[in-house]
Amino acid sequence: MKISHKTSLLSAAIVAAWLILPLTAQADSATSFSEVFSKGTPTLDLRLRQESVSDDNFSKDADALTLRARLGFKTAAWHGVSAVIEAEGVDAINDRYNSTANGNTSFPTVADPTGTEWNQAYLGWDSGKGTALAIGRQRLLLDNHRFFGNVGWRQNEQTFDAISAQHRFGEKTALRYFYIDQANRVFGNGNPNRLLAEFNLDAHLFQLAHPFSFGTLTGYGYLVDNQDLPLTSTQTFGVRWVGARKFAADYSFGYTAEVADQSDYAGGRASNDARYLLLETSLTLPSKHQLKVGFEQLDGDGTYAFQTPFATLHAFNGWADRFLTTPVNGLDDFYLGIAGPVAPLAPLAYTVVWHQFDPSHGGGSYGSEWDAQLSLPFAKRYLALLKYARYQEDGFNRDVNKLWASVEVKF
Numbered sequence: 001m002k003i004s005h006k007t008s009l010l011s012a013a014i015v016a017a018w019l020i021l022p023l024t025a026q027a028d029s030a031t032s033f034s035e036v037f038s039k040g041t042p043t044l045d046l047r048l049r050q051e052s053v054s055d056d057n058f059s060k061d062a063d064a065l066t067l068r069a070r071l072g073f074k075t076a077a078w079h080g081v082s083a084v085i086e087a088e089g090v091d092a093i094n095d096r097y098n099s100t101a102n103g104n105t106s107f108p109t110v111a112d113p114t115g116t117e118w119n120q121a122y123l124g125w126d127s128g129k130g131t132a133l134a135i136g137r138q139r140l141l142l143d144n145h146r147f148f149g150n151v152g153w154r155q156n157e158q159t160f161d162a163i164s165a166q167h168r169f170g171e172k173t174a175l176r177y178f179y180i181d182q183a184n185r186v187f188g189n190g191n192p193n194r195l196l197a198e199f200n201l202d203a204h205l206f207q208l209a210h211p212f213s214f215g216t217l218t219g220y221g222y223l224v225d226n227q228d229l230p231l232t233s234t235q236t237f238g239v240r241w242v243g244a245r246k247f248a249a250d251y252s253f254g255y256t257a258e259v260a261d262q263s264d265y266a267g268g269r270a271s272n273d274a275r276y277l278l279l280e281t282s283l284t285l286p287s288k289h290q291l292k293v294g295f296e297q298l299d300g301d302g303t304y305a306f307q308t309p310f311a312t313l314h315a316f317n318g319w320a321d322r323f324l325t326t327p328v329n330g331l332d333d334f335y336l337g338i339a340g341p342v343a344p345l346a347p348l349a350y351t352v353v354w355h356q357f358d359p360s361h362g363g364g365s366y367g368s369e370w371d372a373q374l375s376l377p378f379a380k381r382y383l384a385l386l387k388y389a390r391y392q393e394d395g396f397n398r399d400v401n402k403l404w405a406s407v408e409v410k411f
Contacts, residue, residue: 029076029077029078030075030076030077030078032078033078035076035078036075036076036078037075037076038076039076040073040074040075040076041073041074041076042071042072042073042411043070043071043072043073043074043086043410043411044069044070044071044072044409044410044411045068045069045070045408045409045410045411046067046068046069046070046408046409046410047067047068047155047406047407047408047409048065048066048067048406048407048408049064049065049066049067049068049112049155049404049405049406050063050064050065050404050405050406051064051066051097051110051112051402051403051404052064052402052403052404053097053108053109053110053400053401053402054108054400054401054402055108055398055399055400055401056398056399056400057108057397057398057400058106058107058108059106060096060106060107060108061107061108062096062097062098062107062108062109062110063094063096063097064092064094064095064096064097064099064110064112065092065093065094066090066091066092066093066112066114066155067090067091067093068088068089068090068112068155068156069088069089069090070086070087070088070089070119070157071086071087072084072085072086072087072119072120073085073086077126080125080126080127080128081123081124081125082123082124082125082126083122083123083124084120084121084122084124084138085118085120085121086118086119086120086121087116087117087118087119088116088117088118088119088156088157089115089116089117090112090113090114090115090116090155090156090188091114092112092114095114097109097110097112098110099111099112099113099114100113100187100191100193100196101113101114101115101187101188101190101191101192101193101196102114108400111154111186111187112154112155112156113156113187113188113190113191114188115156115188115189115190117156117184117188117189117190118137119137119157119159120136120137120138120139120159121136121137122134122135122136122137122138123135123136130167130168130169131165131166131167131168132165132166132167133163133164133165133166134162134163134164134165135162135163135164136161136162137159137160137161137162137184138159138160138162138164139157139159139160140159140160140162140164140178140180142205142207142220143218143240144315145311145312145315146258146278146308146311146312146316147220147222147236147308147310147311148160148178148205148222148310148311149310149311149312149315150312151186151311151312151313151314152312153312153314153315154186154314156186156187156188157186158183158184158185158186158310158312159184160178160180160181160182160183160184161180161181161182161184162178162179162180162181163178163179164176164177164178165177165178172210172211173208173209173210174207174208174209174210175206175207175208176205176206176207176208176209177204177205177206177207178203178204178205179203179204179205180201180203180205180224181200181201181202182198182199182200182201183198183199183201183310184197184198185197185198185199194228195228195229199226199227199228199229200226200227200228201224201225201226201227202225202227202266203222203223203224203225204221204222204223205220205221205222205223206220206221206222207219207220208220214243215241215242215243215244215255216241216242216243217239217240217241218239218240218241218242219238219239219240220236220237220238220239220240221235221236221237222235222236222237223235223265224236224265224310225265225266225267230266230267230268231267231268231269232268232269232272232307232309233264233265233266233267233268233272234262234263234264234265234268234272234307235262235263235264235265236260236261236262236276237260237261238258238259238260238261238276239258239259239260240256240257240258241255241256241257241258242254242255242256243255243256249286250285250286251283251284251285251286252283252284253281253282253283253284254280254281254282254283254284255280255281255282256278256279256280256281256294257278257279257280258276258277258278259275259276259277259278260275260276260306261275261276262274262275262276262306262307269304271303271304272304273301273304274298274299274300274301274304274305274306274307274330275297275299275306276297276298276299276306277295277296277297277299278294278295278296278297279294279295279296280292280293280294280295280296281293281294285340287340287341287343288340288341289338289339289340289341290337290338290339290340291337291338292335292336292337292338292339292353293335293336293337294333294334294335294337295332295333295334295335296316296317296331296332296333296335297330297331297332297333297360298326298330298331298360299330299360299361300326300327300328300329300330300331300359300360300361301328301329301330301361302328302329302361302362303328304328305326305327305328305329305330305331305360306326306330307325307326308326309325316333317331317333317355317357318333318353318355318357318369318371318389318391319369319371319387319389319402320369320371320389320390320391320400320401320402321402322357322366322367322369322391322396322397322400323357323366327359327366327396329359329360329361329362330359330360330361331357331358331359331360331366332357332358332359332360333355333356333357334355334356334358335353335354335355335356336353336354337351337352337353337354338351338352339351339352342374347376347377347378348374348375348376349374349375349376350372350373350374350375351371351372351373351375352370352371352372352373353370353371353372354368354369354370354371355368355369355370355371356368357369357396364394364395365394365395365396366393366394366395366396366397367391367392367393367394367395367396367397368391368392368394369389369390369391369392370388370389370390371387371388371389371390372387372388373385373386373387373388374386374387381409381410381411382407382408382409383407383408383409384406384407385404385405385406385407385408386404386405387403387404387405387406388401388402388403388404389401389402390402
């Protein structure tokens with residue numbers, strides 16, 4: 001599929017919304033094969049977004065107005081088997097930006113290239129007794145998305161051609177396994193640079209999680225052979241602990257601790273050797289305001305630093321995206337945040353985060369960043385968002401300011 005006119009996606013999305021609204025009943029189990037489709041659930045997700053970037057590395061500012069549409073269908077389950085298919089398209093209404101595919105390299109990058117593709121297409125099976133399987137193109141959302149995620153912030157989502165399996169032992173312990181054959185990246189399957197479009201992988205991911213009274217403990221091992229970039233192949237083993245405790249009526253204290261070790265795997269360089277640390281605490285007040293303080297370290301030694309190339313990277317180390325690849329001297333990210341409702345305008349909510357970035361090796365500083373966001377869900381299906389990021393360098397890269405305004409609707 002190819003969209004040739006800038007308004008065609010918008011027109012198709014409006015027509016699809018008009019057709020789909022009467023059909024948004026919840027999917028149910030089918031008692032016969034004929035009900036697999038009649039009891040299925042159509043889905044539609046539209047997002048219109050303006051992104052502006054002022055980057056001191058460029059003499060021009062980027063100005064990207066894009067529309068993303070996803071149209072899908074999930075069948076009802078028949079003997080535990082169901083299917084999902086979902087198409088995704090992105091159009092640029094204003095393309096004064098470098099999408100990584102449009103050749104506008106004199107502008108800062110906004111990684112939202114135009115095009116259409118199959119976003120998801122998989123078969124799933126749920127035994128109803130704790131075992132579930134899925135095979136095909138699908139989202140993989142592991143924990144907080146630090147290692148594997150869908151990069152949902154970008155208009156074109158990251159999905160994986162994979163097999164996923166889960167089994168629950170009783171009501172608590174969960175064992176998960178994933179085999180990944182291909183990562184379909186946010187830069188679009190039509191990107192002229194094939195390494196931006198996709199990675200061919202031979203990856204095995206394992207997780208074992210168990211909830212205790214003090215929180216949930218998850219152990220994991222991620223063995224990733226990147227067959228397109230074999231020298232980057234790594235194996236990562238770690239432990240993650242997440243919990244929360246209530247005290248003094250409506251106060252809640254949250255805590256997260258995670259450690260991991262990364263080393264070479266398959267054809268990876270012997271120097272691929274680094275460690276990871278995350279420590280985070282939060283305090284939620286009766287007013288629903290939350291205070292957060294955290295420290296994340298991606299270790300580096302001047303030759304190699306801890307990398308997470310399949311993560312939802314925008315969610316970490318500042319929204320300005322200066323650290324999508326960890327510098328070889330590593331990264332120490334100390335951050336403070338506050339979030340909550342804007343009384344008396346709730347459900348309008350705010351988030352403000354400050355970051356201090358330093359190398360984990362060699363001393364010095366990278367700089368600091370302020371991030372701020374206002375979000376407003378309304379009419380049940382809509383979300384309006386205003387978001388800003390300002391990175392100020394201190395010996396690393398250059399200053400950058402980014403501003404986003406978007407509205408999204410999901411059926």
